[in-house]
Amino acid sequence: MPEDPNIHPDWAAEAKDIADSLDLLDYFQILGAEIEAPAEELKLRYHQLQRNYHPDTFFSSPDLELRAAVTKIAKRVAEAYVILRDPQKRAKYTRDIAGPERAQRLRYSEDSEREARQEKVEELGRTAQGRKLWAKAQDCLRRGDLQGAQRDLQTALLFERDNERFKTKLDEIKAQLGAR
Amino acid sequence: MGIDLGTSYTCVAIIEDGMPTVIPNEWGERTHASVVSFMDDGRVLVGNDAKKQIITNPDNTVYSAKRLIGRFYFSEEVRKARSVVPYNIVEGTNNSVRIQIRDTMYSVPELSAIVLKEMRQVVENHTGQTVTKAVITVPAYFNDNQRQATKDAGKIAGLDVLRIINEPTAAALSYGFGQGYNQRVVLYDLGGGTFDVSILDIGDDVFEVISTAGDTYLGGDDFDDRIMHWLADSFEQQQKVDLRKDKYALQKLKEAAEKAKIGLSEHEVVQIHIPLIYTDENGYSLDFSTTLSRAEFNQMVMDLVQRTFKVCDEALQSARITASEVDCIILVGGPTRLPIIRSSVRHYFQKQPLTDVDPDEVVAMGAAIQAHALLDNQQSTYLLDVTPLTLRLGTVGGYTERIIDKNTPIPIERTRSFTTATDFQERVRIKIYQGESNLLAENTLLGEFEFSGFRVAMRGEVTIEVTFEIDADGIVNVSARDLETGAQASTTLSLSSGLSDAEVDQAISRNEGMVVADRA
Structure with a gap:
């Protein structure tokens, strides 16, 4: 493989190493940013990394391995940026990589997307009655009517037996009622 | 060189003494009609000369070929063109479009190649050197088929096509090159046959396209x-x-x-x-x-003008910004000289659009900058463009599934796993589409891929990982491997409207033999 005379061999070797290890890194690590980093910082990191690894910079390089490596890095950097710039996807992804399945969740897959959609549905309820009762329970809570909320949620769970959100809320209310 | 291959006019630029410069032909013309005319005596005319033949030699003079490039014969645009143009549009193999000139059939890329070859001639006359490396621009909203066909046109013209870039992006590059701007700019690009809007964040040397939207039926x-x-x-x-x-x-x-x-x-x-x-x-x-x-x-044209702002709405919405968050509006394309366009744009964005760039030349200049950057290691601008259309996979029952969303930065890739559905299955077929509808019929078919060469086993036992890549040209590549054995599955593509390698080779030799007549 001919080396590129314009590029320091150490830098080229490092780029190839990074390309090989991408599958072990999460999107925050790829962008070199903290989990809490604000959106503007992610954008700046994205620009900076593209300056370093943009395939166009190596377009005429004789080192084909290096060209393949930077292209791979640039594509993954773009992927990381696209997912993290979307607040909903970012929230879902951040939870996923903190969970027990971290190793399988380093890339945002169609499974993540399906789950995210599912969660959004769960949030409000899957059935018309479920949604209506959830809204009624919310109203009760705003009025401080814990018993009313408990009743509505119990009914809601008759329609959506495995709605985690309903269950969690109901448990919270029961705990509050018990503490009184 | 950078070539802006337009629906109506084509323009070519190179970098001279570090500056992008439009190269005029020997008559001083800086833009050239995208028209090819085949004369009765066998001569071929190109450009503004050929345009004069539209009236006197209507059957054998081809204009607005870009409206047909990379389209299927059955598409709306081709149907519309057949009713208005005097030259003969006929159906070729695989639903492709052919143009019949007397007894000869030409593919659309082949006709565009004649214009491109003329541009190469203009540059070579100017520099006295052979020039083959080119960046060619396309409307941002062009799909994969149209980009492939444009690349084929370059190949047929004997060019080494370094890159296909988007017209508004090229214009932004030309505007911001070496200026050190930190701005959010909107490119309002109304060409002869297409309309594009792109929103970019320019940060020093980085040109990041945030969103793009367009209408390839409006110009x-x-x-x-x-x-x-x-x-x-x-x-x-x-x-x-x-x-x-x-x-x-x-x-x-x-x-x-x-x-x-x-x-x-x-x-x-x-x-x-x-x-x-x-x-x-x-x-x-x-x-x-x-x-x-x-x-x-x-x-008369108010509704057309309004349509451009629907597209602007869409681009702003995708970028999640409002019109007031835009720092600068750049007008691209000859029709943006119309006072109605200028005043409507000002009204929509509540800001005066920039008028110190030449709307006819700015795209070719940007393409020249990009060509230079690709060939020069000291490159100092970074184009981060996006894919304009959602890439989709055909599923059962006439539906599609999203794979790569529109406005995703390119190059990018996405992998999907497929398991075999029947026992001893030997091949997996997938169909790829581009468009914004869940309904298969409302999207454009890019191609059908077939994978074979993986392990043959009981159903569900074999998992094939398919990688969809959109490269820096905005062109889609698909590869597959057997996840367990790691064996690369072979890919064949069929049913696209594009040219086969053999057809391209044939067109190259025909193009080489074609002599463009000098101006009388």
Whole structure:
């Protein structure tokens, strides 16, 4: 493989190493940013990394391995940026990589997307009655009517037996009622 | 070199003494009509010379080929073109479009290649050197088929196509190159046949496209058509004759319409005079004279102008910003010289659009900058472009599933796993589409891929990982491997409207043998 005379061999070797290890890194690590980093910082990191690894910079390089490596890095950097710039996807992804399945969740897959959609549905309820009762329970809570909320949620769970959100809320209310 | 291959006009630029420079031909013309005319004596005319033949040699003069490039014969645009253009559009293999000139069939890329070859000639005459490396621009909203076909056109013209880039992005590059701006800019690009809007964040040397939207059925041609029909209507009222039934008269009206439109950019009222437009049954020839005011014209095209702002709405929405968050609006394309466009853009964005860039030349200059950057290691600008359309996979029951969303930065890749559905299955077929609908029929088919060469086993036992890549040209590549054995599955592509390698080779040799006639 001919080396590129314009590029320091150490830098080229490092780029190839990074390309090989991408599958072990999460999107925050790829962008070199903290989990809490604000959106503007992610954008700046994205620009900076593209300056370093943009395939166009190596377009005429004789080192084909290096060209393949930077292209791979640039594509993954773009992927990381696209997912993290979307607040909903970012929230879902951040939870996923903190969970027990971290190793399988380093890339945002169609499974993540399906789950995210599912969660959004769960949030409000899957059935018309479920949604209506959830809204009624919310109203009760705003009025401080814990018993009313408990009743509505119990009914809601008759329609959506495995709605985690309903269950969690109901448990919270029961705990509050018990503490009184 | 950088080539802006437009629907109506083409422009070429190179970097000279570090500056992007448009290269005129030997008659000093800086833009060249994208027209090819095949003369009776075997000569081939290209550019502004060929444009003059639209009236005298209508059957053998091809214009607006870009409207047809990379499209299926059955598409709406091709159907529309067949009803308005005098040259003969016919169906080729795999639903492709062919243009018949006397007894010869030409593919659309082959005709565009003649224009590209002329651009190469213009540059070579200027520099005295062989020039083959080129960046060619396309409308941002072009799909994969249209990009592939444009790349094929370059190949047929004997060019080494370094990159296909988007016209508004090229314009942004030309505007921001070396300026150290930190701005959010909107490119409003109304060309001869297409309309694009791109929103970019320029941060020093990085040009990041945030969103792009477009309409590949809307351009300056449509404005001409409005005038043309208005002229035909008024002639019909005066003389009780429908000129639209006469190909020759129609071309004359079209020519007069374009002239009137351009005139209205400077004048409040234009005189239109078309001599000898019609000969009646007694052999008596009629002239046609009328006047058109700016106000009348504005009324005729108001709905077209409004359509451009629907596209602007879409681009802003995708970028999750409002019109007031834009720092600068750049107008691209000849039709943006129209006062109605300028005032409407100002009104929509509540800001004066920038007028110190030449809307006809800015794209070619940007393409030249990118060509130079790709060939020079000292490159100092970074283009981060996006894919304009959602990439989709065909699923059962006439539906599709999203794979890569529109406005995703490129290059990018996405992998999907597929398991075999039947015992001892030997091949997996997938169909790829581009478009914004869940319904299969409302998207454009890019191609059908078939994978084989993986392990043959009971159903569900074999998992094939398919990687969809959109490269820096915006072109889709698909590869697959057997996840367990790691064996690369082989891919075949069929059913796209594109040219086969053999057809490209054949076109290259035909193009090499073609001599473009000198101006008389």
